[in-house]
Amino acid sequence: MIETQSAPEITQPLRAYRPWWRGAAIYQIYPRSFADSNGDGVGDLPGITARLDHVASLGVDAIWLSPFFTSPMRDFGYDVADYCGVDPIFGTLADFDALIARAHALGLKVIIDQVYSHTSDQHAWFRESRQDRINARADWYVWADPKPDGSPPNNWASVFGGPAWSWDARRRQYYLHNFLTEQPDLNVHNPHVQQALIDTARFWLDRGVDGFRLDALNFAMHDPELRDNPPAPENGGPRTRPFDYQQHLFNQSHADIAGFIERLRDVLDSYGDRFTVAEIGGPDPDDEMKAFTRGDRRLNSAYSFDFLYAPRLTPALVKASLDRWPAGEGIGWPSWAFSNHDAPRAISRWAAPEQAARTARMAMLLLVTLRGNIFLYQGDELGLTQVDVPFEALQDPEAIANWPLTLSRDGARTPMPWQHAWPHGGFSTAQPWLPLGNDHDALAVDRQEASADSMLALTRELLAMRNASDALLIGDMRIIEASEALLLFERSNGEERLLCVFNLGDVVLDWHPPESGPWRVVAEVGGAAIGRLPAISGMVLGVKEWME
Structure with missing residues (x-):
């Protein structure tokens, strides 16, 4: 229990109107690893639907679904081959509609990822674009001629290692990919591309989604002059990729992104109380986060990375992060997460194993008391630790390419343990796509449901406290x-x-x-x-x- 004496009952009604998302608690679901309904070792949409009662019982306002779109899965769904399709490994559009209906019946909003900076190289748009230089979508991606010596047009480096340019013999040009070679960058400067992306947003809004998380949004536009990035100054931190050696002034963060955001916001506003949150990474994303959320014509919030890669949780870190988002006219509304599918689980970064359970409880109390929206990653409510996935079991292309100098994302993407002592933790009847953590069986949902002192029980109590308090929600x-x-x-x-x-x-x-x-x-x-x-x-x- 969380009280040191009989708990005071907080019964006052909300004293100020707020949009549903302002101060919301949002639960991130990584579909591959949440619940497998068909026994193939990979989570799916029907599996999520079957487990939504658990999510609703926490007291969160919404779920965020990581990509479930048609994809060759080179980057596990962030390489989209069809923006309006569900990949068969996850189910069908009918399964998605059933998920939406069940979530809404439980009082949960549904937010989905939208990936507007790049597609898969298997997307029909790219297949057409690469055929020649005169087709209808020839300018839908970022193409550039080689230098006179045949080398790439500039020095831009890929996040996943190596140059950010790949040669295509049919066009005798290079195409830009800030991430994997199989993830060509869209030319979002092109108004036809913008319209196609907005049509994609309408498709999902018409199906009932309540908002979007916009993935890697600051990569959506590049410098049309293709100027070289300058070298990054030494900062004492590790440099595991060529990407780390540059200041990314020209391959991302173009000023015109704000105009596209305003076009998108107009569409969202036409559907009512919809929510948008931008993922904006980088060593110093504060200016972009503020620019993308400024005023009432851009995004509702920006997703902070301040805590996601922090090796330690300190008072100074909390103060510096929160000080950047003071209350004030025209200043955006922040969103906070301690863990997600791209970052090692917080309690394994912030505590020795013997202090993991204690740290998980303290971190949950801290999260629910922060000003802004809060994101819980699946398993945070159980106190799940990071899993040490051996090299031979890795699936993450970034971890494989940069082994062993990068932190594997796979260790945070392992399956949810639902039932202790069941094969594969009750996640699936088959061998899961990633191994479960050795200590996760003891943290399974059914085991924690039986204990009033569990991390799961604490999470519910703390979220109830937050939901009952105007000071915590909007203060x-x-x-x-x-x-x-x-x-x-x-x-x-x-x-x-x-x-x-x-x-x-x-x-x-x-x-x-x-x-x-x-x-x-x-x-x-x-x-x-x-x-x-x-x-x-x-x-x-x-x-x-x-x-x-």
């Missing part, structure tokens, strides 16, 4: 202290005021509120109490009069 946030180990901040909305205090260090801290008052512990993890904060602990304090 202001003020950092009071962020020292070496102590993190203290205030969340407030109107008369509601909460103090959130965390010990992120490994020694006990003596702590009392910075001001006297009728404080009551609303929630605590790790044995936190007024006067004493054990290592890796936290609590939320409320004003007694407000809660009575």
Whole structure:
């Protein structure tokens, strides 16, 4: 249980109107690894539908589905071969419609990925574009002549290693691919391409989706002059790919992306209360995140990477991240995640194995108290750890190409454990596409359902606390202290005021509120109490009069 004394009942209604997505908790589902309904070792849409009751029981507002579109799966769905099709490995469009219907019946919104920066080389658009230089889609991708010596047009490097250009003999030109060779970049400067992508958005909106996560959006447009990227200065960090040696001034982040976003927003607004969140990666994405969410004609939110690759969770990291998103006119609304399908699971980055369970509980309390939208990655509610997938079992092309100097994404993509002591954790009746973690059987859903003190029970209680509090959903946030180990901040909305205090260090801290008052512990993890904060602990304090 999370309370140190009988829990105060927070019954006040919301005191301000908010769109459903503002302050929402969104649960990310990686379809390949969530639930397998047909025994082929790969998760699918019917499997997700069958398990939506579990998701709804957490108290989240929405699900985000990673790609399930038709794809050769070179990058596991982020290489789209048909934007309006469901890959047979995941099911059919009818299965998707059934998923939407079930989610909506449970009160869950449905957000899906849209990949607008590139397609698969098996997409019909690219197959036509590469035939010659005069076909109807000749300019739908980024093509360029070689230099006089036959080398690529410039020095741009691929995220996955090697040059960002590949030669095509039919056109006697290079095509751009910021990611895999099999992921050619769309020329989103072309208004016909923009219209085709907007038509794709309409297709899914007409089927009932409630919003989009826009993948790698800052890669959607390039510098038409094809200028070389300058070298990146030394920053002391590891450089595992040629991509790390450049400042990416010209292969991404073109100013005209904002205009395309505004076209897309007009379409979304015509459907009502839809939600958009941009994925914007890079060493310093803050300016783009603000630009893409500024005002009321662009995106609703941007998905921060601040915590996703952080090797340690520190008060300074939290303060720096939240300070970049103050409340203010024209400033966008942030979204936060500690783990996802592209990043090693947070508790394995932030804690030694013996502290994993304790860290998972503290991290969940911290996440639900942050200002902004929060994303839970499947398994966060169970405290799942990163799986050490051996090289011979790797599926991730980036991990294989850069072995062993990159962190494998596969270790965060392993199957959900539903039933302990069942073959493959109840995920499938067949050998799964990735191995389950050795310690995941003990963390299975059915096992945690039986315990009132489990991580699963805690997640439900903390999300219920967040959902009942205007201060946590939509309120202001003020950092009071962020020292070496102590993190203290205030969340407030109107008369509601909460103090959130965390010990992120490994020694006990003596702590009392910075001001006297009728404080009551609303929630605590790790044995936190007024006067004493054990290592890796936290609590939320409320004003007694407000809660009575």
